[in-house]
Amino acid sequence: MTTLERLTSDLTTSMKARDTFTTGTLRQIIGAVRTAEKSGSVARDFSDDEVQKVLASEVKKRRESAQIFADAGADDRAANETAEADLIETYLPATLSPEQVDALVADAIASTGATGPKDMGTVMKAVNAAAAGLGRVDGKVLSQVVRAALVG
Numbered sequence: 001m002t003t004l005e006r007l008t009s010d011l012t013t014s015m016k017a018r019d020t021f022t023t024g025t026l027r028q029i030i031g032a033v034r035t036a037e038k039s040g041s042v043a044r045d046f047s048d049d050e051v052q053k054v055l056a057s058e059v060k061k062r063r064e065s066a067q068i069f070a071d072a073g074a075d076d077r078a079a080n081e082t083a084e085a086d087l088i089e090t091y092l093p094a095t096l097s098p099e100q101v102d103a104l105v106a107d108a109i110a111s112t113g114a115t116g117p118k119d120m121g122t123v124m125k126a127v128n129a130a131a132a133g134l135g136r137v138d139g140k141v142l143s144q145v146v147r148a149a150l151v152g
Contacts, residue, residue, distance in 0.1 A: 003051045003091055004033060025084045029058050029091075055092055056136065059085045096135045101142060104130050105149050117150050 001009070007030050014022035036054045037046050046054070066081035096104070108126035112119065123146050131137045 002048050003055070004030070004046070004048075007033075007091060021083070022087065025087050028084075029055060029088055032058055052092060055088055059088050059092070062088070093135045096131060096137050098145075100134070101127075101131075101137060101145055104134075104137075105142075105145050108146075109149060114150060117147065120146055120150055123150065 007026055011023065011026040011030065014026060033046065033051055033054050036050075037043060062081045062085035066078045066085065069075070069078035069081060104127050105123065108114075108123045108130060112122050112126050114120075114123045120143075124142065127142060127146065128137070
């Protein structure tokens with residue numbers, strides 16, 4: 001079952017259970033996927049990886065919104081955004097642990113022969129390719145780990 005099929009199935013289940021929070025959140029993310037599919041010059045069906053990228057983007061948006069609401073003192077709205085992000089994350093593969101990221105970076109540096117910060121792009125590309133089947137990696141965290149490994 002693809003991620004989009006699972007989302008649609010879970011939406012039906014939540015509607016039957018009259019779970020308004022889950023129903024609303026799933027409708028939003030299915031809508032975001034459909035909108036992304038229609039963007040560009042030609043509408044097309046997304047692969048599962050592309051759907052996962054849209055979901056990751058939606059999680060990131062909600063986490064950023066939650067932080068903004070929390071900073072503004074709107075704790076109830078921040079909690080709602082966080083709960084939505086948590087729900088969406090259940091449809092994404094697990095995030096790699098810091099130890100796994102460190103190991104991937106070390107392997108990529110060894111395999112590419114990187115020697116300094118000028119090789120950062122090559123190492124990032126190798127790590128992202130290696131991590132593709134293992135789980136999610138936050139790009140910002142990955143960039144920091146690669147930079148630290150190449151400089152230090």
